[in-house]
Amino acid sequence: MALSKAYPARQFRPRGQTATFVQVLLAGAVAIALAITGCTKKRFDENDNSLNLVLRANVKGLDPISANDLYSSTVIAQMYEGLLEYNYLKRPFTLQPALAEAMPEVSKDGLTYTFKIKKGVKFHDNAAFKDGKGREITAQDFIYSWKRLADPRNASEGFWIFDGKIKGLNEWAQMVKAEKANYDTPVEGLTATDSNTLVVKLTGVYHQLPFVLAMPFASIVPKEAVEKYGKEFLNNPVGTGPFVLEKPTDWVRNSKITLKKNPSYRPATYPTEGAPGDAEKGLLADAGKQVPFIDKLVFNEIVEDQPRWQNGLKGNFDWFDIPKDNFENAVKDNKIAPELGAKGMALDVTPALDVTYIGFNMTDKELGKNKLLRQAISKAFDSKTYIQKFLNGRGVAAQGPIPPGVDAYDDVYKNPNAEFDLAKAKELLAKAGFPEGKGAPELTYEALSDATARQGAEFFAQSMAAIGIKVKINSNTWPQFQEKIKGQKAQIFGIAWGADYPDAQNFFQLFYSKNKTPGPNDSSFTNLEFDKLYEESLKLPAGEERTKLYRKLRDIVADESPWVFNAHRLGYRLVHGWVGNFKWTEVANDYPKYIRIDAKKRAELGSKL
Amino acid sequence: MIPILIGVTFLTFTLFNLVGGDPAIRFAGKHATVERVAEIRAELGLDRSVGEQYLFFVKQIVTFDYGRSWATKQEISTMITDGLGATLSLTVPSFVASVAFCILLALFAVYGRGTILDRGTVVVCLGLLSVSSLVYILALQYVLAFQGGLFPISGWDPSWTGRWEYLVLPWIILFVLSLGPNILIYRTVIMDEVFQDYVRTARAKGLAEKHVFAKHVLKNAMIPIITVVVIEMPVLITGSVLIENFFGIPGLGGTVIKALNDSDFPVIKAFTVISAMAYMIFNLLADVLYSAVDPRVKLS
Secondary structure (H helix, E strand, O other): OHHHHOOOOOOOOOHHHHHHHHHHHHHHHHHHHHHHHHOOOOOOOOOOOOEEEEEOOOOOOOOHHHOOOHHHHHHHHHHOOOOEEEOOOOOOOOEEEOOEOOOOEEOOOOOEEEEEEOOOOEOOOOOOOHHHOOOEOOHHHHHHHHHHHHOHHHOOOOHHHOOOOEOOHHHHHHHHHOOOOOOOOOEOOEEEEEOOEEEEEEOOOOOOHHHHHOOHHHOOOOHHHHHHHHHHHHHOOOOOOOEEOOOHHHEEOOOEEEEEEOOOOOOOEOOOOOOOOOOOOOOOOOOOOEOOOOOEEEEEEOOOHHHHHHHHHOOOOOEEEOOHHHHHHHEEOOEEOHHHHOOOOEEEEEEOOEEEEEEEOOOOOOOOOOHHHHHHHHHHOOHHHHHHHHHOOOEEEOOOOOOOOOOOOOOOOOOOOOOOOHHHHHHHHHHOOOHHHOOOOOEEEEEEOOHHHHHHHHHHHHHHHOOOOOEEEEEEOHHHHHHHHHOOOOOEEEEEEEOOOOOOHHHHHHHOHHHEOOOOEOOOOOOHHHHHHHHHHHOOOOOHHHHHHHHHHHHHHHHHOOEEEEEEEEEEEEEOOOEEOOOOOOOOOOHHHHOEEOHHHHHHHHOOO | OHHHHHHHHHHHHHHHHHHOOOHHHHHHOOOOOHHHHHHHHHHOOOOOOHHHHHHHHHHHHHHOOOOEOOOOOOEHHHHHHHHHHHHHHHHHHHHHHHHHHHHHHHHHHHHOOOOHHHHHHHHHHHHHHOOOHHHHHHHHHHHHHHHOOOOOOOOOOOOOOOOHHHHHHHHHHHHHHHHHHHHHHHHHHHHHHHOOHHHHHHHHOOOOHHHHHHHHHHHHHHHHHHHHHHHHOOHHHHOOHHHHHHHOOOOHHHHHHHHHHOOOHHHHHHHHHHHHHHHHHHHHHHHHHHHHHOOOOOOO
């Protein structure tokens, strides 16, 4: 009101005039808005069996060697394939041949893998080929594609899957860098004895090879298309997969990607066997039938929770995650809310195959040398409360690095240092030399700057205050955060690791000293005994002996406490009633080809949403 | 203009090198090794001296060729043009509507200054201003799109004929968001003119009040109004990241935020330079408009 007081009032008050004008303007705006949107579109077509999915982040590019984030690699996996893939239904996760005719023949010393390639599989039709018709794949295509992954000029984040593992491949890459070799230069470990036999020779035993071959990084690409499109290859995908990007404009950057069924997809069938209980759920009704079942697949990219959630509820996405803020409305007593259930939706809960943790920098002079201090911190942190508060209870308190769903997970094991116990924590802190926290150093916790991360950091600080340790919190952007961790400049940091493949090795490598930061061992944990046992475990195939070693590795990590183990998250998602054959798989991204959409049911149920 | 541009490039370059994080670490991925980081540093040209890197930047500006994004490996010129089209279709209509509507409303408020209408306008504007923009977005999306079904919740159609359907609600929100600050500022600017001597003279010579407003007040208020409009214009390009993200509009705002989060220096460089140039062009435009509305202002 101060504003108007500054000026004297006029005697003449044209109130009526102004109001009329404003009314006209507003009415006009509303009328235009209604005219544009008034013609409501039909909700769902009874003959449209397309699958509509939603991604939480934008897709960057569609080149398999750049499949370094979940969202890009999910889309890439629809168009590209490798030698092996995961069985859609079996748990624990089991590999099966994809472009390979059968599982590889492995030599007795475990160093040579021989793959027979399926005959008659063709690349998608594309202008890169003669007459525009897709050519048949050969063993040479794998050699070419994997060299591309290794080529330093491509700076692929995926080369780690073969780095130092295949005979002569690293040397070839070095020669390419020095411009002394090209793609015609042979690599000792990669040979095609005939057009459909690929022989891979390893530098050492690598039991994880089959797993990495199922990752999109190892998919095959045709040389013709790479050469035709050059740097634009990432926008012109040509693979062998069940779906194709018909034309580049079907990908609207930062909005959505529309893929069509590949009309000449190789013979590939829905699995005939599943995990116990799958048959009862009707998951085997399509056993042995040719896939894919849908004609069109749309990936929508929406970064905000609210529009993703609301579009999902309206049936615009066939399944969708439940955001943190909507959890209370969607899930009651760990069951789907009745009003959503009544609309035909179902709740799916699947472990996310990850571990969230609070890492200590083991090169830090206070934390690195004081095991008791680390144990005290670990015991003073209540991960169960954290999970309730910050994850709506959607997680399992982690006892070690291995999440449920990965081979060596032990659901009865209790980590003595992960169990929350304030009295014990104080006792340990006294033993560490800081009774009641006296003389304890002030610690610095590096967090990301989003609200959840900050609140989580404050929860950690409060937990530490309870035993007398002061914690300072730093907020970071993602680049700053990474630079601090990778430069060993972060003292304590909250972060997570998601499985690349369902083998415990993928988690234990996080503690191997040769992987220390900038590698995946962000804590720079160094322990000779751990290293020795880890190296031994690498030489063993999956089995009891290796599991025993994994338990030993776990015990060392639990005792040394380079991390505060926090949570293994659980994915909660809602699935609409018209979706058939739904079984969430955390490591495989090729699930759309197994999904069935009941278009009639969607038209019927969808009209009520 | 050239010195300003040099200043901008220098600042961008320095700031990025100080606080941008190490891009090589970012792009070496979660399975990085020391060798890999070094290789990537070489690949990105980060192993060259700071002077060389700066010269490379200057060359990019002169040639208008910013190469490819480090994060997405997409052509930067395409990223910018794709994003610009979406952003401008979001911002321009609501900007134009808002400027026209707010100036008119401010004129009426000043015309009836001190009345309930004027005071009411100020109160409403202050009310509108004091609510966070996120609340408008969340509430209007929920009520009008999700509950009311009047608009699509979010989405985008790249064709010029199809995109409007997705833009109406974002326009309305942008329009509503701009009402509070715009009306208040135009009201103040116009109010300042009302007490000038020439207004008194005009009244003294017996001119009707509406003519005083239309012929004298508005015309003289144009100079400060143009200044305000031009100051706001860069928003047309930077867009509104929140609105883009909530409505799935693939605009420039989102592209830039992602680039910042990815240490994607080439994209940041391109965007900063383009924004700086746009800002300078808008300022030039303002000068031209000044001389158009006020013959006393001459371009030299």
